[in-house]
Amino acid sequence: METQIVTITSSEPKESVDRKLMRAGEIIKRGGLVAFPTETVYGLGGDALNPEASGRIYAAKGRPSDNPLIVHIAEMEMLDRITRNISDKARRLADAFWPGPLTMIFDKSDIVPRQTTGGLDTIAVRMPSHSIALEFIRQSGGFVAAPSANISGRPSPTAAKYVIQDMNGRIDMIISADDIRTDAIGLESTIVDMTADIPTILRPGYITQEMISRRIGETDMDVTILSADSQQAPKAPGMKYRHYAPKGELVIVEGEPDKVVEYINEQTRIHRQNGERTGIIGTDRLISKYEADVVKNAGDKNDTSVIARRLYTFLREFDDEKVEYMYSEAFNGDGFGQAVMNRLLKAAGHKIIKV
Ligand code: AMP
Numbered sequence: 098m099e100t101q102i103v104t105i106t107s108s109e110p111k112e113s114v115d116r117k118l119m120r121a122g123e124i125i126k127r128g129g130l131v132a133f134p135t136e137t138v139y140g141l142g143g144d145a146l147n148p149e150a151s152g153r154i155y156a157a158k159g160r161p162s163d164n165p166l167i168v169h170i171a172e173m174e175m176l177d178r179i180t181r182n183i184s185d186k187a188r189r190l191a192d193a194f195w196p197g198p199l200t201m202i203f204d205k206s207d208i209v210p211r212q213t214t215g216g217l218d219t220i221a222v223r224m225p226s227h228s229i230a231l232e233f234i235r236q237s238g239g240f241v242a243a244p245s246a247n248i249s250g251r252p253s254p255t256a257a258k259y260v261i262q263d264m265n266g267r268i269d270m271i272i273s274a275d276d277i278r279t280d281a282i283g284l285e286s287t288i289v290d291m292t293a294d295i296p297t298i299l300r301p302g303y304i305t306q307e308m309i310s311r312r313i314g315e316t317d318m319d320v321t322i323l324s325a326d327s328q329q330a331p332k333a334p335g336m337k338y339r340h341y342a343p344k345g346e347l348v349i350v351e352g353e354p355d356k357v358v359e360y361i362n363e364q365t366r367i368h369r370q371n372g373e374r375t376g377i378i379g380t381d382r383l384i385s386k387y388e389a390d391v392v393k394n395a396g397d398k399n400d401t402s403v404i405a406r407r408l409y410t411f412l413r414e415f416d417d418e419k420v421e422y423m424y425s426e427a428f429n430g431d432g433f434g435q436a437v438m439n440r441l442l443k444a445a446g447h448k449i450i451k452v
């Protein structure tokens with residue numbers, strides 16, 4: 098399949114942007130697939146009400162078909178058509194955080210095919226805030242099922258070049274708009290299950306538990322987010338898969354700064370003796386002390402938003418730079434930092450060393 102790559106820039110006239118998005122919408126309406134920018138990561142969109150389109154999304158990603166898709170909408174009225182039993186709490190969260198990086202789980206209505214929901218009777222819904230995403234959804238008929246636009250198991254794409262790397266030849270169109278994503282979040286949305294008695298966070302993200310609880314009172318956190326060795330299956334089926342993973346082996350090193358540097362440099366020397374390449378994710382204060390082949394600076398240890406924005410790019414770059422062993426400093430796991438540590442732990446297959 099030939100993939101059209103369409104670039105949209107911030108200085109482009111509205112008529113030109115609209116023309117491109119109308120073409121993209123037509124592809125979706127006839128069952129095709131289009132990758133598009135959002136404020137979190139790039140999404141891989143198909144018509145959420147068309148079971149064949151959902152099937153194509155799973156095929157293009159190589160995604161297990163029990164891993165449900167998030168349905169993206171652009172207007173609040175659309176929520177009532179695809180869900181049942183919208184609680185007052187859910188409406189309050191939508192008021193507070195939509196459009197934005199929050200996904201809520203509801204009971205699904207009959208118009209939504211089970212192919213889209215991975216066989217479940219519930220449906221995940223989000224209204225993204227990115228202007229291109231919103232207009233693209235409107236042009237597509239209003240309901241776009243979209244997981245992240247990466248091959249299953251690889252880090253979610255934070256730039257168009259990574260979408261092209263994974264999806265070129267597999268889908269109909271890629272909308273490249275890096276220019277209009279400079280303030281992107283870089284990690285996937287927060288998922289909260291609104292069908293539970295106590296709303297439960299299934300995946301941490303930019304919208305934190307504290308922000309949610311402030312609006313609706315008590316919330317729970319899925320146990321599998323909190324503990325690495327939980328024997329329970331996560332409630333978001335997708336969270337059980339090894340995810341966000343680079344090709345090499347990643348280990349998180351936690352401890353006193355000097356000890357962290359000492360340990361990582363020692364490992365680097367051992368790998369070098371074996372002819373293996375090493376990569377590091379470190380922060381400002383320690384970065385000049387590392388001796389590895391490839392060193393990535395995640396910035397200020399306390400500035401979670403910068404680390405979040407760079408994390409997946411680093412993991413992809415390590416692959417391109419043929420790094421076989423990677424070490425990362427641990428980050429502050431409070432607030433939005435919980436999402437950063439959740440993704441980093443998954444990328445590391447939960448390998449964390451305390452020095
Ligand atoms: P992605 O769009 O690739 O970020 O993945 C979507 C995530 O949402 C996966 O972890 C899914 O398991 C989760 N998800 C989607 N729909 C549901 C649902 N109905 N119930 C629970 N989790 C869901």
Ligand code: MG
Pocket residue numbers: 244245253
């Ligand atoms: Mg994904």
